[in-house]
Amino acid sequence: MYFILAWRNIWRNKRRSIITILSIAFAVLLACVMRSLQLGSYNRMIENAARFYTGYIQVHKNGYWLDKTLDNSFENNAKLINTIANTKGVKVAVPRLESFALASYSTKTKGALILGIDPIKEDSLTKVKSKIIEGEYINNGDKSVMVAEGLAKYLKLGVGDSIVLIGQGYHGANAAAIYAIKGIMKFPVPMQNNQTVYLPLKEAQWFFDAPNQLTSISLVVDQAKNVDRIVSDLSAHIDTKALEVMGWRDLMPDLVQGIEIDNISGQIMLWVLYAVIGFGMFGTFLMMTAERMYEFGVMMSVGMERLKMQFIVFMEMGMMASIAVLTGIGIALPFLVYYHLNPIFFSGESAKAIENFGIEPAYFFSLDPVIFYSQAWTIFFMAFILGFYPLFIIQKLKPVEAMREAL
């Protein structure tokens, strides 16, 4: 009975209700798209970073994280590998030896990150094989390298050319060697694309004069949310005096902080948006109350209880908010699903400009449910607070005055 009354009340003044609903729905749509884009980009950034650099978990020597030099590498032994492989949730352990050196070809020289990798395991983490745009992927026994496209362009070399690497090896040893280029890789993140050189692990160990040494072991895990558990499991089983296990939140604090800052600015925008919607909603509620003063007065004079009237008005507002939120999400959802599956990639000048900031030039959308229900909760909460205004008016309403004023 009350429900039907409230429902009919809404549609008695269609124009007013539709405007209210659309303004809220549009705000919900905007908020959803914005949050989806933000959260989607964060996930992508984390995934990108985890998938390129460190994995979600990394094992390295104590002290390596603060001073990333070869002298802080550790010895690779079967027991350690077994312990890691036997930990629940760990899919692959990817060994690496990495350091910096100069890469040179003819008269050009540039600093490069030299990564010694196990080609097969590495691919299972970083999908590096799919980054090859020219030539072939390296094999375990090769004495050749893969070079990132940006670096290759700078040095003006291609597949089959020889690249000279010069640097300092383990314990200050002299590291200098010349390698044939087997493949060229293209990475989305410019920093990688401009400086990376991949070598088979054995060859890198020879180059840096660090036989059987590793700088890190990165772990592929079954699910990102298990990271914390695996970190504590592993820490319990290895010698934590010598080695350290780190999850991605510790591995990439700058990324985490960057995301937090961006997230806060996003939330501030969101609150501004909510404030605008809030006043819009308040406006319509105000209008509605003023418009219906006569009606309220008549209702009350014919014996309608205040409380029941308040209840109906309150229900109207709740229903309007629900319809609006559902409409907003309903419009947003198909778009978000589509763009979640087909991220927007930029091209041309704008892509270059974004790349220069070190960000992948693309928009990614998240379908995390929290995006949607947080909008719904906020709108409902606002409707609830603002709804007290008409209730308050009804509470203080004097039927005769109300009817006279309204006329």
Add this chain to the structure above:
Amino acid sequence: MKYLVSGLFLLLTFQAVGQTAKEIVKKADDKMQGESNKSEMKMTIVRPSWKREITMKGWSMGREYSLILITAPARDKGSAFLKRKNEMWNWQPSIDRVIKLPPSMMLQSWMGSDFTNDDLVKESSIVHDYDQTLAQDTIISGLDCYKIIMVPHENAAVVWGKVIVYIDKVNFNELLVYYYDEDNFLVNTMILSDVKEMGGRIIPTHLEMIPADEPNNKTVIDYLNLEFNLHLQESFFSLQNMKRVR
């Protein structure tokens, strides 16, 4: 008359014994350098957790020219360093390249040791670029020594703010050297010992360089063989010869 004679005698002895600090330093410097020399040495880099040995041959002519050829470990064999005046090159046979060491690399460690590239290149002369003063004498491992405080000239291209050197009174060997920075903090200590005859001269053959901020690190150089005054030509210290020399 008697006084006059004894006065004259005194004066003569002063002249014989009382050489200036500059002369003492020059004698010591000449002794280690010779007009030219050829050496074989073993450098040991000592760190708390590891140790590395490098053997090499070196040729030098005065302060201006020197050439160092690495003979071991095997992976570095054949690489060479050439110094001409204040420039330095590195020959890497494994990559078939000569690399000129830029000024920015001069203060970096040489082959992972406690010596910097600049220590090898140093064109500064402990004789000409410093003002030497004699301080009180001391005894180091049973040998009477001069203690000489050297402060570089204002315009000299020297990285040290002060150097204190102890020179043996009999053989004019440097036995202990302290290197201070411009704020008078100790940076490096060099200890020279194992004095014996080599290449016709009595010289210290064991040299330890200890950085003050990391007392557990040191770099040791042992001379295995030394020859002096070989009459090398300037042309010996050329980029071409650096690639050829054995």
